[in-house]
Amino acid sequence: xxxxxxxxxxxxxxxxxxxxxxxxxxxxxxxxxxxxxxxxxxxxxxxxxxxxxxxxxxxxxxxxxxxxxxxxxxxxxxxxxxxxxxxxxxxxxxxxxxxxxxxxxxxxxxxxxxxxxxxxxxxxxxxxxxxxxxxxxxxxxxxxxxxxxxxxxxxxxxxxxxxxxx
Amino acid sequence: xxxxxxxxxxxxxxxxxxxxxxxxxxxxxxxxxxxxxxxxxxxxxxxxxxxxxxxxxxxxxxxxxxxxxxxxxxxxxxxxxxxxxxxxxxxxxxxxxxxxxxxxxxxxxxxxxxxxxxxxxxxxxxxxxxxxxxxxxxxxxxxxxxxxxxxxxxxxxxxxxxxxxxxxxxxxxxxxxxxxxxxxxxxxxxxxxxxxxxxxxxxxxxxxxxxxxxxxxxxxxxxxxxxxxxxxxxxxxxxxxxxxxxxxxxxxxxxxxxxx
Numbered sequence: 001x002x003x004x005x006x007x008x009x010x011x012x013x014x015x016x017x018x019x020x021x022x023x024x025x026x027x028x029x030x031x032x033x034x035x036x037x038x039x040x041x042x043x044x045x046x047x048x049x050x051x052x053x054x055x056x057x058x059x060x061x062x063x064x065x066x067x068x069x070x071x072x073x074x075x076x077x078x079x080x081x082x083x084x085x086x087x088x089x090x091x092x093x094x095x096x097x098x099x100x101x102x103x104x105x106x107x108x109x110x111x112x113x114x115x116x117x118x119x120x121x122x123x124x125x126x127x128x129x130x131x132x133x134x135x136x137x138x139x140x141x142x143x144x145x146x147x148x149x150x151x152x153x154x155x156x157x158x159x160x161x162x163x164x165x166x
Numbered sequence: 167x168x169x170x171x172x173x174x175x176x177x178x179x180x181x182x183x184x185x186x187x188x189x190x191x192x193x194x195x196x197x198x199x200x201x202x203x204x205x206x207x208x209x210x211x212x213x214x215x216x217x218x219x220x221x222x223x224x225x226x227x228x229x230x231x232x233x234x235x236x237x238x239x240x241x242x243x244x245x246x247x248x249x250x251x252x253x254x255x256x257x258x259x260x261x262x263x264x265x266x267x268x269x270x271x272x273x274x275x276x277x278x279x280x281x282x283x284x285x286x287x288x289x290x291x292x293x294x295x296x297x298x299x300x301x302x303x304x305x306x307x308x309x310x311x312x313x314x315x316x317x318x319x320x321x322x323x324x325x326x327x328x329x330x331x332x333x334x335x336x337x338x339x340x341x342x343x344x345x346x347x348x349x350x351x352x353x354x355x356x357x358x359x360x361x362x363x364x365x366x367x368x369x370x371x372x373x374x375x376x377x378x379x380x381x382x383x384x385x386x387x388x389x390x391x392x393x394x395x396x397x398x399x400x401x402x403x404x405x406x407x408x409x410x411x412x413x414x415x416x417x418x419x420x421x422x423x424x425x426x
Binding site for chain 1: 221
């Protein structure tokens with residue numbers, strides 16, 4: 001009898017230990033307090049190119065995280081990307097004429113959305129849209145443009161040299 | 167030539183036969199007349215033997231796995247001067263992969279082999295047969311509590327493993343190697359999503375617990391009731407369940423990463 005009591009106690013301790021570990025994983029190792037419908041609102045923004053932006057990427061104002069990317073869709077008519085941003089209720093005073101741009105954290109970091117606040121007195125609400133957007137800078141495109149312009153410069157120089165010689 | 171082909175067919179039939187037998191066996195284990203008040207003490211006893219007694223090996227290996235992941239990760243991240251991301255690396259690799267897989271392998275070695283040997287010996291000494299003679303269904307009395315105990319124990323062990331491994335990583339990363347404490351936990355919290363990463367790890371552990379205990383209990387029940395037969399069955403338990411865990415881990419990860 002005593003033996004079975006001891007077993008029951010240790011099994012109870014085992015289960016408690018597992019629950020404590022689960023709580024540790026939930027609150028210390030991961031951020032359990034995710035934004036949901038009750039304490040946040042969604043605004044959308046259309047981008048020409050979103051680069052490598054992914055759902056759950058951060059949305060920041062002046063570098064402070066205020067929300068995350070909820071979903072990314074393609075507009076079938078305009079072929080632009082529609083990005084839905086879920087923003088915490090604590091930051092509900094984002095002016096209507098704010099602009100959104102896609103930036104990269106560090107040289108090789110993940111993409112995130114930065115919102116630069118405008119000056120309007122009316123604020124974005126649930127379902128609002130940010131119309132002033134700046135697409136992501138694609139490194140490959142920039143290198144391509146750089147090479148192209150260097151080539152043009154060289155060609156122009158060669159033309160000039162030729163003109164001087166004749 | 168003909169005999170070899172015949173052998174091949176024979177082996178194929180054997181595999182089918184064994185699979186079918188184990189399937190029927192599983193069905194009989196899962197679905198029998200419920201006798202909750204009587205089977206609960208049996209379950210507790212098996213939880214003790216399978217879960218609680220596996221705790222020491224799980225705890226010790228969790229600490230060391232967390233520490234070695236932190237140490238390896240620190241040296242790699244140091245090359246990119248990104249050691250603040252150490253917490254993220256330790257937590258994600260432990261919660262997603264190492265926690266479920268390593269605990270399932272240890273569990274197969276520690277508890278699965280013991281289950282097979284115990285049931286096999288019961289069969290060899292004709293305890294199972296005498297139970298049937300007395301009108302006690304050995305499925306209900308012996309197999310089912312062991313199966314459920316293993317099924318419940320492994321997820322609990324995996325959760326404990328993950329927490330302890332993260333603490334082990336913290337000990338090496340922050341206390342020994344001097345990664346910033348706040349950055350360690352902050353980066354971890356920012357990147358680990360409880361509902362995606364942690365829950366997926368737990369889902370994996372539930373599947374592993376099911377498969378490992380099924381294999382262990384079935385191998386014990388179906389073993390040849392001799393000393394050699396039991397030893398072979400025990401070996402098969404460890405080999406089959408390790409292979410099943412590693413194979414299923416890939417399939418489950420592919421499913422989870424695919425955004426199902």
